[in-house]
Amino acid sequence: MGRAPYPAAVTTHAEQPFDWSGVQLHVVTGKGGTGKSTIAAALALSLASTGKDVLLCEVEGRQGIARMFDVDPLPYEERRIARGLPVGDVAPGAVHALHIDAESALLEYLAMYYKLGRAGKALDRFGVIDFATTIAPGVRDVLLTGKVYEAARRNARNKKARAYDAIVLDAPPTGRITQFLNVNGELAGLAKVGPIKTQADTVMTLFRSPKTLVHLVTVLEEMPVQETADGIKELRAAQLPVGAVIVNLVRARDLGQADLKAARTGTLDREKITADLQAAKVDVTHEMVDALVLEARDHAERRALEDAQRAIVSALDVPHYELPRLADGVDLGGLYELAAQLKDQGLA
Template sequence: MSARERDWDGVRLHVVTGKGGTGKTTLAASLALALASGGRRVLLVEVEGRQGVAQLFDCPPLPYEERRVAVAPRGGEVHALAVDPEAALLEYLEMFYGLRRAGEVLTRFGVIDFATTIAPGVRDVLLTGKATEAVRRRVRRDRARRDAPGTDAPAPFVYDAVVMDAPPTGRIAQFLNVNAEVAGLARSGPIRNHADRVMEVIRSAETVVHFATLLEEMPAQECLDGIAEVAGAGLNVGGVLVNMVRPPLLDPDTLARAALGETDTAALVQGVKAAGLEHPEEIARGLADELVGHALRVRLESDVRDRLASAGRPRYELPLLTDGVDLAGLYRLAETLRDQGAA
């Protein structure tokens, strides 16, 4: 692994967003593993209710409860939590009003679901609130004193970092800007105070928003638009996570000529004949077409890479896992992120 310093020292909440199909959840899980490596404790929070994290780590569906899902390279742990708005609201009612039993009654009548439907800002406060509470949470003081007697220093945090697998790019600024969402619903009182505490964490230097994308036009444009929107909302933009990157198969000169349609078909025919294959001319023409297509794709990806670089944010490139994403693949992606300084 390289000796490069980590880009996000001091950041404790990593929000990962991206256009659908970019592998956002995979990258969030890989980032959590990378951050936990070396003995740290990281919480991975899922807020969309798809149980994608459980599938990646090959474990049962996650409840509304923090559970360890992986041991990180060189020590460390990844815990995961699937945030359910209904359970989060019950917890909120219990914490601030002591009304958990009343909340359970409301749940049976569907009132909570109705409330979060007509006031989606409340739903987002509950979802983001759980992640930001985990960022602030410290080890109980009696345990801290037992582990480090004779010190009055603040108790250590329960988690060294929290990674949120957030909604897609098109909704991320609205999702995170919970103060604006609840402004028309609650200008004062516990809900507004709760939103203010959430925003203290989200707007702090301890929080950044990372963007997952591909080397393709539409995901890249949505990534750039999302970066501009998040920055415009006063939130901190993190890095660009470029997923499913495929290396060029040929040298630059050959690719440049092929992109112009210049292929040595005669040499291809000779190669096919040397391999003892039938219909060498037909196979050579097919190979030439494939070569031109590959060269054009590489040129397009180079153009997209330049556009992403224009955002001026750290960029990390993750390889395409040709065998699919399994637990071994997550560890490989985590190591790649660490090698590039993301964790």
């Protein structure tokens, strides 16, 4: 592209560098269309690039990870999907992926804790598994979060299982995140006692601990920013730890403040532009200059709106990070680029 991928001046948005190194579980949420799955994947990569073993989990049945990393659809089983290259003496990290579905989680849970061999199968035959995972309210979320919890708390009990340095959860969207994580709240009216309730309580202790952070992905537009602010309030009210706001799809900053102002007020120097274009050996026409000036004005207007939304994000009292909009869309190379940006900005 012939330019620095992103101006250094805007890479650090946190007032002081935050230390996220003690965090074991990164939950990534965001309004639909803001790119939360992309950010979750980029975050997992950036953590792995520091030599960590990272588990990236998805719970919405979309197989988004497989698509982003261009690998076969993922089963209910941990798969290594990306491994780093050794840099000097540092051992490379890796990203493993896990596609969590409630049905498999329930069967595994039954097998693990209740040794329900035959009964487990019978449950399936009677449609109980289907019932419990699609109809019974809240149970689905308990199962999904329960599996994340299990991966986070690997210990001597399950010797074969791999222990991870960090887990990144591509979670449901902002509008549903508090309900999703607040599993015992959801069950409160239903199961006051019993194993499901106990399980939910245990999961909650991890979610409310300093080892967990919930990051919110947004874009600099009114509705997503408003939803992010609401989401932060809800999470805090439920005593769930808010991590960072990650602003995605930020426009390139090819124009400085003075130029932006000139573009907005229609005072860009057309003669200078024409002369420059001729000097750069462009076959310049009036229409071309008109088009460039018009595009600049449109850009300047959007930048002004972005700035207004950025001010709101800054006032949220949460560290925030910014990632650029990649003009060619996000492929695996794009994910690596975004991961490098997150690392540079200190999130990993």
